[in-house]
Amino acid sequence: MSAKVALVMGGGAGTGRATALAFVAEGATVIVADVNEDGGRETLAQVKAAGGHGLFVRADMGNSGDVQNVVAQALGMFGGLHMVSNNAALSATSKPVTDLSEDEWDRCMAVTLRGVWLCMKYQLPLIEASGGGAIVNVASVSGIRGEAFQSAYAAAKGGVINLSKTVAVEYAKRGIRVNTVCPGGINSGGMAFYLEKMPEMRDRAFKAHAMGRLAKPEEVADAVVYLCSDRASFITGHDLVVDGGIMVRSNVIDL
Numbered sequence: 642m643s644a645k646v647a648l649v650m651g652g653g654a655g656t657g658r659a660t661a662l663a664f665v666a667e668g669a670t671v672i673v674a675d676v677n678e679d680g681g682r683e684t685l686a687q688v689k690a691a692g693g694h695g696l697f698v699r700a701d702m703g704n705s706g707d708v709q710n711v712v713a714q715a716l717g718m719f720g721g722l723h724m725v726s727n728n729a730a731l732s733a734t735s736k737p738v739t740d741l742s743e744d745e746w747d748r749c750m751a752v753t754l755r756g757v758w759l760c761m762k763y764q765l766p767l768i769e770a771s772g773g774g775a776i777v778n779v780a781s782v783s784g785i786r787g788e789a790f791q792s793a794y795a796a797a798k799g800g801v802i803n804l805s806k807t808v809a810v811e812y813a814k815r816g817i818r819v820n821t822v823c824p825g826g827i828n829s830g831g832m833a834f835y836l837e838k839m840p841e842m843r844d845r846a847f848k849a850h851a852m853g854r855l856a857k858p859e860e861v862a863d864a865v866v867y868l869c870s871d872r873a874s875f876i877t878g879h880d881l882v883v884d885g886g887i888m889v890r891s892n893v894i895d896l
């Protein structure tokens with residue numbers, strides 16, 4: 642991936658940080674965009690410590706001006722853009738669907754679904770002008786099978802999967818592949834915080850995965866970078882489940 646420019650939206654922690662470092666390990670230059678300046682700058686420091694080149698840009702994935710600025714920085718600083726992981730998301734508090742406020746629904750959608758659309762809207766023209774490339778949007782198994790008490794998040798992630806398939810077709814003959822990665826539980830971000838606060842849920846969360854554990858952020862990052870690489874040159878419009886066997890596990894038989 643040397644001579645390629647990669648962008649990670651939400652690269653300031655967890656899976657996004659691991660993805661930035663995985664791109665660097667493949668030789669790419671990496672732009673880290675995040676709403677959290679401290680996290681983003683820390684990722685950039687780790688990129689540089691790993692011998693990589695890159696840039697941090699403060700950006701809210703739900704804000705059009707910020708998203709356009711990231712794309713402008715990619716063009717201005719590195720002359721183009723080839724690979725993107727749209728990784729950031731915002732979930733709402735866990736609660737029954739009728740208890741969710743209209744504001745909570747809108748805030749979740751603004752980043753988790755509309756944000757991914759906004760990103761692609763402004764990233765696609767630059768990727769095409771740069772000679773083509775690949776986008777991986779990070780969805781979730783919640784977007785495939787639903788998630789009780791996470792109606793907004795599950796609906797948004799389902800939207801990300803279908804949006805990605807749609808854009809994959811629109812750009813299939815224009816040199817840009819578009820896929821999603823659908824993780825199960827990742828030992829990062831909201832999940833790590835939740836399990837620390839509610840240790841009684843830990844066992845149940847681990848057991849939901851056939852492999853009996855959560856993913857390391859690096860395991861999801863590797864799937865993202867693979868889908869961006871030339872090794873995945875005939876893969877587009879795919880949702881790649883990276884879930885330690887959540888989707889195939891039987892809840893009846895306890896192995």
Ligand SMILES: NC(=O)c1ccc[n+]([C@@H]2O[C@H](COP(=O)([O-])OP(=O)(O)OC[C@H]3O[C@@H](n4cnc5c(N)ncnc54)[C@H](O)[C@@H]3O)[C@@H](O)[C@H]2O)c1
Binds near residue numbers: 830
């Ligand atoms: N953690 C899990 O168990 C899990 C499971 C399935 C899917 N996912 C998905 O994987 C992705 C990464 O999750 P994670 O747990 O590694 O994340 P994380 O919480 O560790 O990191 C997310 C990063 O995104 C940034 N961010 C948040 N809102 C942003 C915004 N509006 N604009 C720009 N940056 C923003 C945060 O500052 C943070 O640096 C998300 O899309 C999430 O929905 C996570």
